[in-house]
Amino acid sequence: MSDLDPVIHAAARLRITATLGALPVGDRMTFPRLQELLDMTAGNLSTHLRKLEDAHYVEVTKTHQGRTPITYLALTKTGRRAFEDYTETLRNLLGEQK
Amino acid sequence: MRDHENPDAPDDDAPLDPAEMLALAERQQRAVGLSYAKPVAWMFLVWGVAWMAGFLLLWSGYAEGNPWFTIPIAVAGVAFGALIVVSIVFSAIVGARIGRGVRGASDFSGAVYGISWSLSGAAFAALGIGLIQNGLSTELASLYFPSAYALMAGIMYLAGAALWQVRSQLVLGILLLLIASVAPFFGAPTNNLVMAVGGGGGFLIAAAWFWWQLRRQENR
Numbered sequence: 001m002s003d004l005d006p007v008i009h010a011a012a013r014l015r016i017t018a019t020l021g022a023l024p025v026g027d028r029m030t031f032p033r034l035q036e037l038l039d040m041t042a043g044n045l046s047t048h049l050r051k052l053e054d055a056h057y058v059e060v061t062k063t064h065q066g067r068t069p070i071t072y073l074a075l076t077k078t079g080r081r082a083f084e085d086y087t088e089t090l091r092n093l094l095g096e097q098k
Numbered sequence: 099m100r101d102h103e104n105p106d107a108p109d110d111d112a113p114l115d116p117a118e119m120l121a122l123a124e125r126q127q128r129a130v131g132l133s134y135a136k137p138v139a140w141m142f143l144v145w146g147v148a149w150m151a152g153f154l155l156l157w158s159g160y161a162e163g164n165p166w167f168t169i170p171i172a173v174a175g176v177a178f179g180a181l182i183v184v185s186i187v188f189s190a191i192v193g194a195r196i197g198r199g200v201r202g203a204s205d206f207s208g209a210v211y212g213i214s215w216s217l218s219g220a221a222f223a224a225l226g227i228g229l230i231q232n233g234l235s236t237e238l239a240s241l242y243f244p245s246a247y248a249l250m251a252g253i254m255y256l257a258g259a260a261l262w263q264v265r266s267q268l269v270l271g272i273l274l275l276l277i278a279s280v281a282p283f284f285g286a287p288t289n290n291l292v293m294a295v296g297g298g299g300g301f302l303i304a305a306a307w308f309w310w311q312l313r314r315q316e317n318r
Contacts, residue, residue, distance in 0.1 A: 022131065
């Protein structure tokens, strides 16, 4: 299990990464939409997003729509690769054929 | 790092075993996919009902149509129009909600696809009006319009299938093209019955198949 990326190897962060990884490359998701798809509290989601951002897996873009601030989240290239590597490592561990 | 400060935290921070983690990732990605697919199933259902009911009403508007009862053609026309307008409004609202909270590279495809429905709808209408102004009879117009819209919808579903790699839209698109091109050979008003059963039925079968697929995925 030592090969498993510790940044992703936590249920909450794996679900965040999987959700953002389901978006086509070049798309980003608002914080509330991500929260809705994950059914997590805003505080919990923020905490995990910060860890993913610190690892440069998630890119946070802050913008405005009128006067309302909007936060967009997307996987970075590194993050997407890390997610793919992580699931591949799991599959190898489980002895699944690719 | 919170999970180092409090390793016993009973929250979702804790890793599970590999099989569970893989299942978690797959389940989550399926949930994202489902959030996109579910509204499409609703759209198919609404359009199926609108086509089935609407074209059956039109068919019943002609004395030589529905053998059981006849309704005034004006009433049938208005009811048909109302069903289509309701379906368009429903689709526009639901369609706009599908991509809510997501921005970026796919914006262009989504916007072009959405606008293409209105643009091609207007173009087919203009063509019909142009033909009427040049002497197209009411009977021929009643063959043209249903087929024109079924052709348009068929082509749009083919485009949708190509854009989002959805097989159900491919099947529906081909079916609509087939119905649209075959219906005029039955003559008016039987073409409306062909539209109701083939087109409406096609949408309803697509909706049912989609729901069945979604249920299967949800229960995995």
